[in-house]
Amino acid sequence: MSTATASTARTSPAVAMLRTEARLMLREPGTMFWIVLFPTILLSILGAIPSFREPDETLGGIRVIDLYVPIAILLSAIMASLMSMPAVISGYRENQVLRRYATTPARPTHILMAQWIIHGAGILAGSVLAVAVGRIVFDVALPGAPLTYLGLFVLAVLANLSMGGLISGLAPSSKASAAIGTVVFFPTMFTAGVWVPVTVLPGLLGDLVALTPNGAAVLALDEAAAGRAPDLLHVLVLLAWTLGLGALAARYFRWE
Amino acid sequence: MTTTSAPAIEVRGLRKTYGPVVAVDHVDLTVSEGEIFGVLGPNGSGKSTTVECIAGLRSPDAGTVRILGLDPSTEHDAVKRSVGVQLQSAGLQPKLRVREALDLFASFYDDPRDPVALATRLGLAERMDHPWRKLSGGQQQRLAIALALVGRPKVALLDELSTGLDPRSRREVWELVEEIRAEGTTILLVTHLMEEAQHLCDRIALVQRGRILVVDTPDGLIGRTAAPLVMSFVPDRTLDAAELTGLGGVSDVMERGGRLQVACDDSAVLLVLDRLRDLGVQPGRLRIAESSLDEAYLDLITADDSADAGERETVR
Numbered sequence: 001m002s003t004a005t006a007s008t009a010r011t012s013p014a015v016a017m018l019r020t021e022a023r024l025m026l027r028e029p030g031t032m033f034w035i036v037l038f039p040t041i042l043l044s045i046l047g048a049i050p051s052f053r054e055p056d057e058t059l060g061g062i063r064v065i066d067l068y069v070p071i072a073i074l075l076s077a078i079m080a081s082l083m084s085m086p087a088v089i090s091g092y093r094e095n096q097v098l099r100r101y102a103t104t105p106a107r108p109t110h111i112l113m114a115q116w117i118i119h120g121a122g123i124l125a126g127s128v129l130a131v132a133v134g135r136i137v138f139d140v141a142l143p144g145a146p147l148t149y150l151g152l153f154v155l156a157v158l159a160n161l162s163m164g165g166l167i168s169g170l171a172p173s174s175k176a177s178a179a180i181g182t183v184v185f186f187p188t189m190f191t192a193g194v195w196v197p198v199t200v201l202p203g204l205l206g207d208l209v210a211l212t213p214n215g216a217a218v219l220a221l222d223e224a225a226a227g228r229a230p231d232l233l234h235v236l237v238l239l240a241w242t243l244g245l246g247a248l249a250a251r252y253f254r255w256e
Numbered sequence: 257m258t259t260t261s262a263p264a265i266e267v268r269g270l271r272k273t274y275g276p277v278v279a280v281d282h283v284d285l286t287v288s289e290g291e292i293f294g295v296l297g298p299n300g301s302g303k304s305t306t307v308e309c310i311a312g313l314r315s316p317d318a319g320t321v322r323i324l325g326l327d328p329s330t331e332h333d334a335v336k337r338s339v340g341v342q343l344q345s346a347g348l349q350p351k352l353r354v355r356e357a358l359d360l361f362a363s364f365y366d367d368p369r370d371p372v373a374l375a376t377r378l379g380l381a382e383r384m385d386h387p388w389r390k391l392s393g394g395q396q397q398r399l400a401i402a403l404a405l406v407g408r409p410k411v412a413l414l415d416e417l418s419t420g421l422d423p424r425s426r427r428e429v430w431e432l433v434e435e436i437r438a439e440g441t442t443i444l445l446v447t448h449l450m451e452e453a454q455h456l457c458d459r460i461a462l463v464q465r466g467r468i469l470v471v472d473t474p475d476g477l478i479g480r481t482a483a484p485l486v487m488s489f490v491p492d493r494t495l496d497a498a499e500l501t502g503l504g505g506v507s508d509v510m511e512r513g514g515r516l517q518v519a520c521d522d523s524a525v526l527l528v529l530d531r532l533r534d535l536g537v538q539p540g541r542l543r544i545a546e547s548s549l550d551e552a553y554l555d556l557i558t559a560d561d562s563a564d565a566g567e568r569e570t571v572r
Contacts, residue, residue, distance in 0.1 A: 095347030103341035105364040
């Protein structure tokens, strides 16, 4: 049947939409900067401080800069998930972009999937850059348990993107979405250890931060970076957040 | 026109409520294949909701909708492949360019129209590299029409086809709609513009408060009014309007800038002329024109309004 041939030869709507959304993302240099470049720039600034490149006995003999590679990775995920994606999705809903696609053989779900994939790809690029610059410029060892590291990375990215998805579902407008994203952004950066690495947080504060998605993620990533098996508690906390936030994001998602 | 095939659109007993508000109340519609069918009515009369139910964007509370024999609420994939929809309001990604949008939408369908030819036809050829957000309202509207038609749909649902278009683009859009119908597309058109309905539509459904008041051809609708004709002339001497209002078949006489306008039916034309001769008045620059769809529309809508008010009175 000629129709069948035509439809198999054609790109699927999901792929066409992904290509379109990726092209549009590349038209946002500001967003690309914060997700891909900024975390590594921060890493480099901290790496320029001589004492951060000295082994520290209080950290168990590793250097501060070693701790900042996973932090840079999570920072990229937080930028993409809280500062970029909720505003884009809320904007699409507010401007009735999703509605228009709902009238075509493409589905609004294709746009959302594309948004998750391109933001995930942006985070991956930002992370690879941070790891590479860490290795090449600051002599940070590559993850000792790479598969565990990768698995934790995927969980952490999904937890953060779900948080972004949940925000765009709950916020009544794209302005509200951006506002909530910004409010959540700073404490989330703190829990990832952007200001003070989570391992050096004292007592109760450290215990509490270890229960947040990014706090648990960064502690588990530190272990995997050193080639050790991460604390099961951190992995379970992260997994619970990923599943819970994912379910909530799906539950509160609205087309219009 | 007789056709043996199933109707392109068939709506039976459609009802849709939003909370306590009844947007659509028992609407029946049948649109034949190849027809241009207009839906006309005041703001908030349920036109867009009806279109959205037919397009499968909303599920009706009661009643059935069939489009090309398919149920849009369960068979959306099949419906979306053969139906093009222009919604009253829908955006696009702000930085998506005209060419990219057309190519993207064309890629969704098996046998799309040539996007460049369609854009050129709609006067967008010089805007191909402009992003959506930089287009004027009229250009966005024309792109929306192009996106609804690029898939070569069997049925096109066009909600407020030419809102925001200047008269010239409006004419171009009308020509395009007629061409597309000639290629076999059935068209359901929601409009506010009487001129548009009169020019394009084979039949018109007049909608008020979620119900259909009447379905008829444009001529048929005009014929339903009490005064399907308007005689207008400049009397060569002062003439008391009362001299004409008493005549059988004359429903209204009014003066506008020195011209007298007499709304009447066919039989009254000679009576008016006879009376003028008896009075010794010369009707200068006499014109006899068909009353417009505008007047028919207002007549029918107002009649329904007062009927409704009457009902409320008796209930009280």
